[in-house]
Amino acid sequence: xxxxxxxxxxxxxxRRRILRLLSHKPCxxxxxxxxxxxxxxxxxxxxxxxxEAGLIESHTDDQRRKYFHISRSLRxxxxxxxxxxxxxxxxxxxxxxxxxxxxxxxxxxxxxNGNSDSLSELANEFSxxxxxxxxxSLAQRWVHGRITDLLDRLNDQLGTNSDSRFYAExxxxxxxxxxxxxxxxxxxxxxxxxxxxxxxxxxELGVITDRANRWEIR
Numbered sequence: 001x002x003x004x005x006x007x008x009x010x011x012x013x014x015r016r017r018i019l020r021l022l023s024h025k026p027c028x029x030x031x032x033x034x035x036x037x038x039x040x041x042x043x044x045x046x047x048x049x050x051x052e053a054g055l056i057e058s059h060t061d062d063q064r065r066k067y068f069h070i071s072r073s074l075r076x077x078x079x080x081x082x083x084x085x086x087x088x089x090x091x092x093x094x095x096x097x098x099x100x101x102x103x104x105x106x107x108x109x110x111x112x113n114g115n116s117d118s119l120s121e122l123a124n125e126f127s128x129x130x131x132x133x134x135x136x137s138l139a140q141r142w143v144h145g146r147i148t149d150l151l152d153r154l155n156d157q158l159g160t161n162s163d164s165r166f167y168a169e170x171x172x173x174x175x176x177x178x179x180x181x182x183x184x185x186x187x188x189x190x191x192x193x194x195x196x197x198x199x200x201x202x203x204e205l206g207v208i209t210d211r212a213n214r215w216e217i218r
Contacts, residue, residue: 179214
């Protein structure tokens with residue numbers, strides 16, 4: 001799902017409260033209405049929007065009462081800093097991803113414990129996954145803080161009016177490519193004239209040098 005669509009949906013407090021309620025159990029309209037303290041008509045309108053977005057779905061019980069429940073697991077990441085704003089597209093949860101070798105910085109074992117239905121083993125795995133979730137959350141906060149600190153320092157060197165995040169991306173591209181301007185442009189995915197302007201600025205500052213049509217960090 002597009003992150004902008006999800007952000008718009010979650011911008012309404014009552015829709016967030018509906019999702020919070022449905023994360024605990026399926027509910028019918030009257031039940032949701034009483035929980036929110038709003039009219040059934042307003043609840044139906046919120047449910048329609050959530051259902052159209054694919055966040056919830058409904059089923060009817062033997063008494064023909066319509067219950068709503070969350071249809072799938074999604075994750076949305078929002079990043080706000082002095083150097084940028086971004087929302088990563090929501091993506092579904094998946095237990096089939098191969099994590100072996102993909103997260104070398106994690107200190108916890110990411111190998112599934114098998115398909116055992118033993119309550120003891122399930123409880124143990126749940127506890128380990130909760131620890132992993134907490135560890136990842138702390139790691140994200142730490143990385144975000146380090147990036148902000150790095151960009152602050154880079155900004156001090158380049159001037160307060162400089163786009164330090166973009167310059168950081170250009171410098172990283174110089175370090176990660178053969179140093180040709182077209183390779184750097186492709187790496188940062190920006191218009192050629194913008195990249196060329198950044199390279200000229202960095203050269204004027206004495207940060208990089210041009211050797212045989214290849215840029216190098218001094």
